[in-house]
Amino acid sequence: MRTHLCGNVTENLTGQSVVLCGWVARSRDLGGLIFIGLRDHAGVLQVVVEPENKPAFAEAEKLRNEFCVRVTGTVRLRPESQWNPDMATGRVELLAETVEILNASAPLPLLMSDDDGEEVRLKYRYLDLRRDRLQRNLRLRTRLTRAIRGYLDGHDFLDIETPILTRATPEGARDYLVPSRAQPRSFFALPQSPQLFKQLLMMGGMDRYYQIARCFRDEDLRADRQPEFTQLDLEMAFVDEADVQAIAEGMVRAAFREVLDVELPGPFPRMSWAEAMRRYGSDKPDLRIPLELVTICDAVREVEFKVFSGPANDPGSRVVALKAPGAAGQSRKQIDDYAAYAGRYGAKGLAWMKVKDPAAGIEGVQSPIAKFLDGSAVAGILEATGAAAGDLLLFGADKKPVVNAFMGALRLKLGRDLALVEPGWRPLWVVDFPMFEFDPDEARYDALHHPFTAPAVADPESLKAHAGEAVSRAYDMVLNGAEIGGGSVRIHDPVLQQAVFDLLGIDEAEAKQRFGFLLEALRYGCPPHGGIAFGIDRIAALMCGEDSIREVIAFPKTTTAGCPLTGAPSVVDAAQLDELHIQLKPGK
């Protein structure tokens, strides 16, 4: 139906006859001529219709925005004074010979700009998708998955599909359920990940597997969560963590090179989970921000200020300082705002100190808590933080998880507010995660990753004896403060697997009921194996510079897990439910 794409018409076509299809981006009558901005996915071209060409002019007069048209004509150079340097097609225009309306458009229900609200954008997604921003984002996403596939294809991975109608998986989030018609009173679950199937594939001798897999979690949604999301999932047999990390790092590096023409720094640095928590209060530190939490327990252990000395003397707590360089000029109001922000992450208060003259010790600082500190404490703080005149110090003192949560959040906010975020990409491997978290309410351990993650100690007895300190063979890939991938070496020994289940309070009967087929499979020569999974939506959003993954998904759902376009979910006939052996709960 066309000979060229609108966005590709440039000077080298001058004098040629072309046929173009597209949408009317704008249309105006100027000096008796009609000028049309004709848009397709490649770009916009100016079309001119002269009144002498009566049939074409008559059609052109009917055009409104988003009419779908076909235009034939001759490409001609514009006078140099009319060149538009902002458009690839800006030096030429099409003198129309025929204008054919392929489809009219009703008046538009939205502005087709960033000013449109979320709900209307999703309801008319087919119009929203015509915008530059979403065209660019979805095209980038295609290039991303293509680059990933190309890399893995080149490294002998098999692309294998695993079931979507399956059994409840062990990630622990809420499953979406699908009632079975053929097997009354039974339900499929949609997978939260292909975890168990990819392990079974390794047991099946597939050696190297990958899949760009849809995953499902029926959770209450936040801005960056969707009920269905896409994971690059891979698994390898006969490997250790270094093998998996090398492939994963190579893949991410190749993707950034091919999609963004960016060479990521390498090799990616490795940091233990403990160090990440200590220095950044986070297991996914944004290394673009040159601020760190400085432990000042030693300096404040003896002070009369119990808010500091209490935690400083408790091994489960910590006292930290965060130095905001040159921020001593911040107003009381600004500091109060930081305190409120920290409060949202669990802070009971936010002590601060403005440094005027560090050489003067306690006399050189201004702080509401100065009177509770002694000179040596202040000197110790100033020394530990390396604070200089004009710096602002913010303090956190509490149980370690609490301090890390709010001081980690505050670090990110200060970094942004003070424009300290360095440009570029800062990847990082976080390793040596704790194997378990102790859950005091349930008086048992919880798995920090999933229960198939191998511990660094392979002996079941040593693991049980030192569960609290056990480190796992898990690893996360972090990029600019986002966890983009996570994986581990898996347990391949059925005895060790049962030991981990025991520690998690899953007894043999429950283990058999929930994961019996996996335990059974471990009995038949399961190879050592490990893998990793990446959040494709998140990586695409990072690459596109978008805050929300909704901007890189063609048809995302709202925060109430609905689709304003199709109206899903919707009511169904009682007869349909009847066939599925279920009924609606009475009431309401």
Added chain:
Amino acid sequence: MRTHLCGNVTENLTGQSVVLCGWVARSRDLGGLIFIGLRDHAGVLQVVVEPENKPAFAEAEKLRNEFCVRVTGTVRLRPESQWNPDMATGRVELLAETVEILNASAPLPLLMSDDDGEEVRLKYRYLDLRRDRLQRNLRLRTRLTRAIRGYLDGHDFLDIETPILTRATPEGARDYLVPSRAQPRSFFALPQSPQLFKQLLMMGGMDRYYQIARCFRDEDLRADRQPEFTQLDLEMAFVDEADVQAIAEGMVRAAFREVLDVELPGPFPRMSWAEAMRRYGSDKPDLRIPLELVTICDAVREVEFKVFSGPANDPGSRVVALKAPGAAGQSRKQIDDYAAYAGRYGAKGLAWMKVKDPAAGIEGVQSPIAKFLDGSAVAGILEATGAAAGDLLLFGADKKPVVNAFMGALRLKLGRDLALVEPGWRPLWVVDFPMFEFDPDEARYDALHHPFTAPAVADPESLKAHAGEAVSRAYDMVLNGAEIGGGSVRIHDPVLQQAVFDLLGIDEAEAKQRFGFLLEALRYGCPPHGGIAFGIDRIAALMCGEDSIREVIAFPKTTTAGCPLTGAPSVVDAAQLDELHIQLKPGK
């Protein structure tokens, strides 16, 4: 953990030290030495363990089939008398230095051969997958999807994911439903295809879309059906059927070239639906079989045999002959078997005629119906079929759909039984499908494809006036008797779309309720568009020479839509259902 793959160890590694991982395919003690067949996905290598190497020998003595092991050793040439020409590694063997058991295996619950039953193969799929057959099949499938992606990536298609949690789609099969927790009493449906979303993407200016998409149908399963299956789905804007067919044909051609090193004949021939039904009794004729249905209405219009003359004079019926060359020697029993076979496809009986001497007319044939036919009828039949001495003729006479069903099936069976199936690949486009089938029970038309298929006549009034004869712009790609792909140009005019809905008995209220968002979308400058979808499982099975698609799916379901491995579907807690606002139907 390894330096090489077992299957890749050949003479050029002679003398080298290698480290291998894999499974014990066989193990035997011979003349004091232990010989191990060590298998990984690349192949099997013979490992020799000498008794002088005490630690290795002690480990090797423990080995049973499917133990997972790591072996180090030196590659050496076997004596020429012991070369095994059936194995790539057959000229060498590994002299073991160390043997390490990575994981033992319990005694195997299946034979790991084609003799294993379906249920046990699926229950222990991780063992079944280690077999050559499934390794080969899944590797071929990976190459197939890679070739398809490569072709489409090279033709400017975007790989875009569409929702799996969505609204009931219009294919008409039964949907899988997913109860919504966030929106009580509402349900998502799993898509039977991405049909509506891909049309919306064209309206969204995405120009060319593809997806290797999981689709779902809750139907009673046949041997070649699965509740979830995989479709290569593509759609293009600003195209007609020739454009879509050119891309589809190029893609299939590229896939066969890259996967099987086969150059498909081209261009693919085109045949109208009417011709396919007339000559082959099927809309997916297997052109490898050189048999055709020959219409003999003219010859038998006047005979007293009402079984023939009745249908011969009824425009809705037909009388056909199928010539089985050289099959006149078939016994009565064999012919009875054909009659029984035809009966399964709707035949009330199966008339036959053995040709002894065609020049002798009625005297030269043997047939239980000869006495009801006159000489000119027999002469006419012999002439129409070109029957020669020794040929067997089989006859069908009934309503056209009935004749086509059983004579089409008989044609395939005869082709196989008489070994007439020619080797190679015979692709075909079937085009000019009827737009509608009249449903006499409901006194309305049904769509032969889905209701968004464009009719050849674009004017709503002419379409309504001649609906019974209307031809659609749909096309199927047929290969060796299997429909591997089907598509159409879609309706892009809301008035024409409503006219089609009217003919299908879908009034405006129902159309709005079911497809309102699509009708709405058609109002905003929808471009002309069309596409096609291919059954990936079926194409992979064809390429692998497998009859069942279960052999090309890693974790297929049984014919009762269950998974013997994971036990899905399974019972769930009442509390889970409660959160989803549903309950089990009482009773049973």
